[in-house]
Each structure stands twice: as structure tokens, then as C-alpha cells.
Amino acid sequence: MKPIKKAVFPVAGMGTRFLPATKVMPKELFPIVDRPLLQYAVDEALEAGIEQMIFVNGRGKGMIEDHFDMAYELERTMADRDKDGSALDGTRLKPGDCVFVRQQEPLGLGHAIWCARDIVGDEPFAIFLPDEFMVGSPGCMKQMADAYDKLGGNLVCALEIPMEDTPSYGVIDPGYRDGAITEVKGLVEKPAAGTAPSNLIVPGRYILQPEVMRILETQEAGAGGEIQLTDAMAQMIGQQPFHGMTFDGKRYDCGSKQGYVEANLALALAHPEIGSDIREIATKLLAEG
Known part of the structure; x- marks a missing residue:
């Protein structure tokens, strides 16, 4: 069983729910307090022992590169002024460990992952959806990598949500627990309302075998007229071991405005430098409202 050393980050989306903010700036670089969403995902990958980051990028998103x-x-100016440059740690990976490929058309998540097929090669790999912001210690992918070492096969992150919210997600039909x-x-x-097999969804973290690329x-278009990764994964069930791992931590849906604001507030309140000030500000605003 090969270890997980590669991760794919599909970051070609247009971020239309955050317009006009995303007209120039990619949603994946929106800050949570002082670090971009995508940086948190890369840090999570590094913690899990992943070495090569593969970004499936799109036109007009050169800021990510x-x-x-x-x-x-x-860096030169900070060094000349004796300023601490540790804030930039993790933003420059080793040569060859940061790879970019282009998804030329928005044909769906499955298509975005397929665009990385030649770099993934014949190895198992991780997938991160950066706007699914996962906060925990250890990180979500580290928890998944540890479980993968015991289980092998394919592994997805799993999360329980209210049943009425399931039509917006990929949903697991569960077996034994x-x-x-x-x-x-x-x-x-x-799934259509009332038809979901469970309230257990897949919130944006995956470890898959390379056969999914074949x-x-x-793969034909599925829900929404797009090539769905979920449909391809479903074909692997029964052919290879397939499990979900419930994440021990907190998930923020930063693909929505509410989730993005919630994530910023939660991490700001927990920040060692500004947490007490933010709590005072929030309390004051709530009192005034």
C-alpha cells in the first residue's frame, strides 16, 4: 500500500457567490483572519505528510501561483528591516512540490480532478476542496491518513448534517459503523429532498486510488450537467475497500457568506493576539443591535 504523497486542489472555480470580491481575487485566497483559505489547506496537507501539491487552476487566477x-x-525588505518573516512560512514549497495544471472549461469537480491525471500517475492521492475549511488538532487529513494506513482503499471525510440540507451535498449510503x-x-x-440514504455527507476531503482517473x-455528466466526482467514486464501491471517516473537529462552509464570516469570527476569537479584543467588539456590536 503506497503512502499518500500527492494532493489535488481544484481551484479553477469562478466564485460567483462572492462577486464582486472575486472579480480579481480568487476566493481561495480570501483570508481567515490573516491566512488565506488555500494556505490552511496546504498546511493541513503538509501536516499529513503530503509532499506534492497539484493545483488545478483556471484562467485569471494567477494570484494563486x-x-x-x-x-x-x-522578503528582501523585511530582512533589511530585521522584521520577522515567519508569517511567510509555508507559502514557498520546495522546487517541484508545487504543480499547476489548467482546467480550461468549468465541466465539474470530476473533470477538474481528471485534469491532474498525468501528475497523479499510478499513485493514491488526496483531494482538498479549500472552501471546506476544516479546523482540528490533528488536522482532518492527518486523521484521514492515519485511518488510511489501517484501512487502505478509498477513504472520504464524513460529516453529519440536518437531513433537510442533504440535497446540496454528496451523501453516503452507510453500511457498518x-x-x-x-x-x-x-x-x-x-439527492432530491426526502430521498437521501442518510444525513452523512462528504465535506471536501478524499483519499482515492488512481483507478478513479480511468x-x-x-464519465458522463451527472447532477447539474457536470462531471461529478461522486458518480465516479460510486463505481469503485464493491471493487475496492471504501470507507468514510467522521472528522473530529469543526467544519466551516466557506463557500457561503455565512460560513465564511463564521470562520473568521471563530478563529479571531481564538487568536492569541486579538481574541480578547474581538470578543469585546462582538459583545458591543451585539448589545447595540
């Missing part, structure tokens, strides 16, 4: 590049003028581990008997992408090669 710049974020993980050298910022010579900034053993603590945080649930057997995955099936997957349904965005399925995506000929």
Missing part, C-alpha cells in the same frame, strides 16, 4: 512563489522584494469509521455502500450526489476518462 504568485502566492506560492518567491516574493523577492517583500466502527467508531469514527463507516462503511460506504453507496454515494448519491445531491473512470473519469469516460
Whole structure:
């Protein structure tokens, strides 16, 4: 069983729910207090032992490449002024450990993952959806990697949500449960209201075997007229071990305005430097409201 050393980050989306903020700036670089969403995801990958980050990028999103590049003028100026440059740690990966490929058309998550097929090669790999912001210690992918070392096969993060919210997500049809581990008997992408097999969703973290790329090669469009990763994964069930792991931590849906604001407030309140000030500000605003 090969270890997980590669991760795919599909970051080609247009972020239309956050317009006009995303007209120039990618949603993935929106800050949670003082670090971009995407940086948190990369830090999570590094903690899990992943070495190569594969970004499936889109037109007009060059800022993402710049974020993980050298910022010579900034770094030189900070050094000359004896300023601490540790805030930039993690923004420059080792040469060759940061790879960009282009998704030329918005054909769905499954298509975005397939665009990375030649870099993934014949190895198992992780997938991160950066706007699914996962906060925990250890991180979500570290928890998943530890479970994968015991289970092998395919592993997805699992999360319980209210049943009425399931039409917006990929939903697990569960089998046996053993603590945080649930057997995955099936997957349904965005089920119609009242038809979901459970309230256990897949919130944006995956460890998959490379065979999924061969399925995506000929995958037809599914829900929403897009090539769905969930449909391809469903075909692997029964052919390879497939499990869900319930994440021990907190998830924020930063693809929505409410979730993004909640994440900022939660991390600001927990921040060692500004937490007490933010609590005072929030209390005052609530009293005034």
C-alpha cells in the first residue's frame, strides 16, 4: 500500500457567490483572519505528510501561483528591516512540490480532478476542496491518513448534517459503523429532498486510488450537467475497500457568506493576539443591535 504523497486542489472555480470580491481575487485566497483559505489547506496537507501539491487552476487566477512563489522584494525588505518573516512560512514549497495544471472549461469537480491525471500517475492521492475549511488538532487529513494506513482503499471525510440540507451535498449510503469509521455502500450526489440514504455527507476531503482517473476518462455528466466526482467514486464501491471517516473537529462552509464570516469570527476569537479584543467588539456590536 503506497503512502499518500500527492494532493489535488481544484481551484479553477469562478466564485460567483462572492462577486464582486472575486472579480480579481480568487476566493481561495480570501483570508481567515490573516491566512488565506488555500494556505490552511496546504498546511493541513503538509501536516499529513503530503509532499506534492497539484493545483488545478483556471484562467485569471494567477494570484494563486504568485502566492506560492518567491516574493523577492517583500522578503528582501523585511530582512533589511530585521522584521520577522515567519508569517511567510509555508507559502514557498520546495522546487517541484508545487504543480499547476489548467482546467480550461468549468465541466465539474470530476473533470477538474481528471485534469491532474498525468501528475497523479499510478499513485493514491488526496483531494482538498479549500472552501471546506476544516479546523482540528490533528488536522482532518492527518486523521484521514492515519485511518488510511489501517484501512487502505478509498477513504472520504464524513460529516453529519440536518437531513433537510442533504440535497446540496454528496451523501453516503452507510453500511457498518466502527467508531469514527463507516462503511460506504453507496454515494448519491445531491439527492432530491426526502430521498437521501442518510444525513452523512462528504465535506471536501478524499483519499482515492488512481483507478478513479480511468473512470473519469469516460464519465458522463451527472447532477447539474457536470462531471461529478461522486458518480465516479460510486463505481469503485464493491471493487475496492471504501470507507468514510467522521472528522473530529469543526467544519466551516466557506463557500457561503455565512460560513465564511463564521470562520473568521471563530478563529479571531481564538487568536492569541486579538481574541480578547474581538470578543469585546462582538459583545458591543451585539448589545447595540
